[in-house]
Amino acid sequence: MKKGTAPILDTRVRWRAGQVALTLAGLMTLAALFRPLGAATPPRLRLAVTLVLGLGVAGAALLASLRGRGQAAQFAFYAFLTLSVDGLGQVLAPLGFPVWPLMALLVASVAIAEALPIALGVAGLASLLAVGEAAVSSFTEWKPALASAVGYGALVLAVNRALLGEKRRLDSTREELARLKHGIGSLDEVGGPAASPTLVTMTLRQVSEDGRRARRVDRLGELDEELGRLVRVARQALKAHAVLYFAVEREREAASLRATDGPKSLAPQVSVPLGQDPFAFVLERKQSFYVTDYKRLLWELPWYRGQVKVGSLLAVPVRAGDAIVGVLVADRLEAQSITEDEWPLAEAFAALMAEAHQRTRASESREELGAEFKAVYEVSRTIAALKDSAPVQMRLLEAARELAPVEGGAVVTLDEKRACYRLESVIGWPTEFVGREVGTSERTWAAWILRSAEEPYLLDDVSGHRDRMPFLVLDEGFGRAESLLAVPLRARNRTLGAVVLTGRRGAFDATANRVIGILANQAAATLLVIQAKDQATEKAVRDGLTNLYNRREFNQMLKAFVSRADREQGRFALVLLDIDHFKKLNDTFGHPAGDEALRNVARVLEPLLRAGDQAARYGGEEFALILSGTDEAGALRTAERVRAALEKSQVIFEGARLSVTASLGVAVWPADGKDEAAILAAADRALYAAKEGGRNRVVAASTLPAPAAPGPESKT
Secondary structure, three states, rough: OOOOOOOOOOHHHHHHHHHHHHHHHHHHHHOOOOOOOOOOOOOHHHHHHHHOOOOOHHHHHHHHOOOOOOOOHHHHHHHHHHHHHHHHHHHHHHHHHHHHHHHHHHHHHHHHOOHHHHHHHHHHHHHHHHHHHHHHHOOOOOOHHHOOOOOOOHHHHHHHHHHHHHHHHHHHHHHHHHHHOOOOHHHHOOOOOOOHHHHHHHHEEEEEEEHHHHHHHHHHHHHHHHHHHHHHHHHHHHHOOOEEEEEOOOOEEEEEEEEEEOOOEEOOOEEOOOOOOOOOHHHHHOOOOOOEEOOOOOOOOEEEOOOOOOOOOEEEEEEEEOEEEEEEEEEEEEOOOOOOHHHHHHHHHHHHHHHHHHHHHHHHHHHHHHHHHHHHHHHHHHHHHHHOHHHHHHHHHHHHHOOOOOOEEEEEEEEOOEEEEEEEEEEEEHHOOOOOOOEOOOHHHHHHHHHHOOOOEEOOOOOOOOOOOOOOOOOOOOOOOOOEEEEEEOOOEEEEEEEEEEEEOOOOOHHHHHHHHHHHHHHHHHHHHHHHHHOOOHHHOOOOOOOOHHHHHHHHHHHHHHHHHHOOOOOEEEEEEEEEOOOHHHHOOOOOHHHHHHHHHHHHHHHHHOOOOOEEEEEEOOOEEEEEOOOHHHHHHHHHHHHHHHHHHHHEEEEEEOOOOOEEEEEEEEOOOOOOHHHHHHHHHHHHHHHHOOOOOEHHHOOOOOOOOHHHHHHH
16 A cells, blocks of 8 residues: 655654744743843844744744644744734834734734634733733833733634634534435435335345344354264264363463263353363364373363263364364263274364364355345445435445444545545534545545555554544544544546545454445446536536537526526626627637637636626627626626726737737616516627727616617508
8 A cells, every 4th residue: 555745854853843943932932021122122132033033933834834743833833923023013112103903913813723722822922922011111001011911812712702603603504504415315316226225225234244243143053053963973973971062262262162962060151261281282283182091180171060080081173274163072981991093083073073164154255245245236236326426425425334333434525636625425423524625735544545545444543553643624633433444436547536434443344344345436436427427518518618608508597597586586787798809800810819819708707706606608709797696886896807807918829919808788687677688688788888989898788778669560
């Protein structure tokens, strides 16, 4: 597995550097209490202090910018910033300029950007410096110092409280959106021959730990019955006093009695340490153990209730390959009564028991593979039938939760530039972070998987790993879960995202890892198909030259805007834009120059429009803008910004810089038209007026005379 890019400095080096920077900041704080940048200070000392502050800010900023930065480096950076602002106040004090507004702005910024302890630390440092300023004047101006000291702390608490309230509101909104988006009806789009959710759930539960445990109990019951039959036959064949079979359990360091045939004095259940003979001898030397007339061992055998005077004992290993899985024990009351000629018979029964073990394991393995195949088939068929990304992601997460005790999980997807990932679908504790975007360069497990891994990654002890990182987002905190399973979503050698699952220690076994990996591959393939379809759909509604919406899609959007505004008593504005002298540009420089001018208009429009606004190429050199929720004054301001930006921009074509201007007509709904045709006609009249008025200008439809009503039709 590939590792991520190593940090610039080793973790311990960064930690020590942060401690040094914080110590230096503390020393500079002590120096600042003596106001070393005041007017009475020698110039050389002032220069030295200024250089130290500048280098401190730069060095601490570098340390704070490194991945895996510590708290000391962060606080040192803000401490040097605070000291620099205070130093600026010392320089400006003789001029009568107070420094507290700038200091308050710094404290508020830190309160917004950082955790409460760091913000309170900065506020405390600012308060200390204010007290130091008052101390220089023998506390004759103690009231401003007291006000500053109290005010900085109160400002931090007020900002923090406001942020917490806003965070709660956003979390509530995100949870509601997640509920609506991934509700119980999200799988209703499954059609055709796909399996029902009940059948899928049942097959997944068969693969889960509970299902495997139930099947294992069934197989062990069958094995015990077969071992019991073999033990009874062996006792008769060997004419033994008792025959017993012990299963070797190396994890418990014990041999457990599984099958017996003998007198009533045999204990029904017993466990013997593996370090005790005959088991220690058989396991150490991997050969049969025979003992006779040895009272100290034979008269105190732990599987008898009370003393039984056994005279001879033979213990034979039961092998499965190179491993010893059990021990067959036969005894007689007579000493020296088991001859070497009888050993092969006992070993033959041991071989039969080994075959029984192998048949049971093969049967269990076949059942496991059958259950896995059935689960994978049913869930894969369900996933492949889905038409949207969200249901695919949620089906994958739900399948994972049915396979293993998942406490929290998320499907994260990469953006086109692979610069950040987004939490698209979530279950469990990450619900509060749904919709969050995180840079792929950040120190999170999700980012590491997206950067480095091509195969599923299982970490069963997150807290014990040398690299402590949050799972999904930087501010989620530590201790959310003990175990991590992250599976990249890869299709056609492309990483689309990853599914990140967390749970208690031991939550994800090999079967869950394997099945979730297969389902993730199916989900990735389905997501890739959905992406391709979405891109094809998007391409059909886009203009190939400018990538703006085309005329047909614009007509649909305008119709939708009119319907929504009419239904909700809203408003919107329509702007038509026409490039001035476009035919002359084409005739002079050729059509490629005209194409570049059209692309330039699209580039200019993009940063000037809001998220709810829409832009389209209306036809030829004409463009249309729909400004959502905008009145005439707002529409005129936007149109003027567009006009000015186009006039300022230049089209670079074959080394030539071409200036292009445009005329714009503005109409608003419903004042200038109550349906699509009417508002389009109004905007077109305004555009025509802008052209007639000299071009390169904006005209509102409301400033024009009302169009003449059509005359009565002549009768024939």
